[in-house]
Amino acid sequence: MDASWPLGRAAMVFAQSGVPVFPCAPEGKRPITRRGFHDATTDPAQVEAWWRRFPAANIGMPTGRASGVSVVDVDVHGVNGFDAIRAARREGLVHGWETMVRSPTGGLHIYFPAADSEQPSWQAGRAGVDFRGDRGYIIVPPSRRQIDGESVLYRPTSFAPTDGRALDARACGSFSPRPGPARRPARSRMQGRWWMRVGWRPG
Template identity: 70%
Template sequence: MAARTSFTTALAGLAPDTPLPVAARLFAQAGVPVFPCAPGGKNPLTEHGFHDATADLRQVESWWRRFPAANIGMPTGSASGVVVVDVDVHGVNGYEAFRRARQTGLMNGWEALVRSPTGGLHIYYPAALTSEQPSWQAGRAGIDFRGDRGYIIVPPSRRIIDGETALYRLASLSPTPGRALDAAALRRFLDPPRPPRRLPERGSSPGRADPVKLAKWLGGERTDRNHKLFWASCVLAEEGVPYREALDAMLTVAQPDFGQREIARTVASGYKRIHGDAPRPRDSDTARATPGHDLDAGPVGRVASRGLR
């Protein structure tokens, strides 16, 4: 018969007023790796952040002797055996998307519900045993997924909100053990990929679809050019401008501090964002880009993609 995860079992034994050093020790004794974070905050206090998390009791006790008010961080994914759906309330109210996802059955199988100090909700599931579940964000839905290469702040940690102390508080425990979440299906539901667009005839998209005009505009910019280039690339992709035509125009902007490789990667990321597949480069394009670089994984692609979602 399936059992609860070690984390949920340990969490069920904590009271809201359990001292943080005691809670950290109890998690470690249950085999759950933890690490200290800033008192009243989220930033790790260890050199390598969640990579330093451990269930070694002596190390955990040493950390919390040094930082007795430290919040408790826990890596998510295979490291701890749990993943978390984080429903946010800042900017976008994630509860609306959460309700829609729950109606489809995609949210079934949770083990624990934790209220965050800011009014959000952390939904804990057992991690999948057979495959990696990378962390992701669905910004337009107001929901994040904390899986492999991520971490979460766990009860009874606390935050200082408007001068008041607010706890991460266990709200509910499932009466039965949980089951793994289909995180990929949830992401597709919350942030569906844009369907491929049929490219119009060359020259049929006036105005904002003029790559030369956009390139001239970028040539005069000196701030946030990577983000603006990504935006311009997405606009051209949406308007059906051929990738090579857009790239040729944008490469005219190249300057000592705004090189051809960076431009080529960013334009390709914009087209991939709109059409779903990376454009097929010419040999000359490939020579300008860094070999083996994931065009959608660099800092420009990540930051700009979040802004467009």
Template identity: 60%
Template sequence: MAEHGAVSSVLLRMSGAWPLSAAAREFAAAGVPVFPCAPWGKRPATEHGFHDATTNLDQIEAWWRQSPGANIGVPTGAASGTVVVDVDVHGPVDGRTSFDRAHRAGLVDGWELLVRTPTGGLHAYYPARPGTEQRSWQAGRAGIDFRGDGGYIIVPPSTRSIEGTTVGYRVEEVNTGRTGLLDSDALRDFLDPRPAPRPRPKTWRPVGREDAQRLAAWLDRQDTDRNLKLFWASCRLAEGGVPLTDALDAVLTAAKSDFGPREITATVRSAYRTVRGEPARRDPSSSSVLGESRLAADGWFSRDPARPSTGPSSVRGL
């Protein structure tokens, strides 16, 4: 017979007539940590769920003495040495079709056991990859979940109450051939492929016209030092790659009547020249020398706004 891990080995020698408490002790004796779940359900019955799983026989006896009908939960992944492909059958979603597709693609071979779940689904048991974390994931549209590190399963001889009928988990098929490791990442990519990253268009830039428009609207709300703030904001737009024409159009559109287009144009152009490494020049329509203004008194800027930074900055409130 093929080699099986600890969880599968216990299930193979277990009788459906075993009390749940005896089965829980058998798992623990084989080195498989267990924890109690609600009778006829799947919800953990301990405060920390699968994190409370243990092989301590005294604790296990105490749990099942308190609740003899508690179902048996087993953490998946490195904790138990077992990972599981959970095939769901719920309403219009039938994971069996997806599992068959994956089987034809050679992605789910090597399982140790197939366990029939009370809802008509399937648990396929595989050995966990030694020394490798295999995180749990869900592919809802495919009806397949993967139970690895960070997950758990309910194991036989646990039972569920389905529409008033008690139905048990039961081993349906045993692999007597070759078992093997599951490539859970390849299976997820097959069942739920991620869209390929869209290439950035050649015209992409980190900021754009809408940023210029938002800055323009902010500038229009300022009552003091507006020329200084316009220069600083224009430097940020230039650093971000916004074309000069976009910056001018946005600011001129939002400008107040007392902030004339000639002054605006001169200030924006001066900022763009400064960012590109050209020396700042005195704007004849302004009373200040662009590039030499002091920090605005209202504290909106973290540094001298007239000195363009070597990297992007942000304006509070934008």
């Protein structure tokens, strides 16, 4: 998958690879469809229809068990989330990632296989770290955002050489005043480094 690909073509590759997607506002993050990530699908006919109507729509992907992927979202707005992630890494809390994607604002999305059991999304704004799990979604490459008048891509930057493992969202929830309930992580049903199937490459 190349950054120059039309977004509709990229969305179709996701769908054909078994990864559900839905359209979001061009160069934005707001879902276009009425039910948002609940409308996500792998149906090629529906995906083609959406992007024929909205060719510049960014690509949204539901997180958690819906897609088999969970994401740690590291923010840099007002607080440096990288400080919290470095601390979590020293504690062994964020091992097992599979893919890293640089966001247009300078943050980082760290992709993990989702656990088979529910791990709800949570936010820890004071730490600059969010967890996108069940009932959440993320914008995926080659989508882009308008930043200071410039169109900036979401860019895959790093790939683990082996399959990852599910994140312990409860342990990472120590960053959050409202962590989700404790669950034992398990290997995702969607194994095999799905990003290889959609053709992501470091940008």
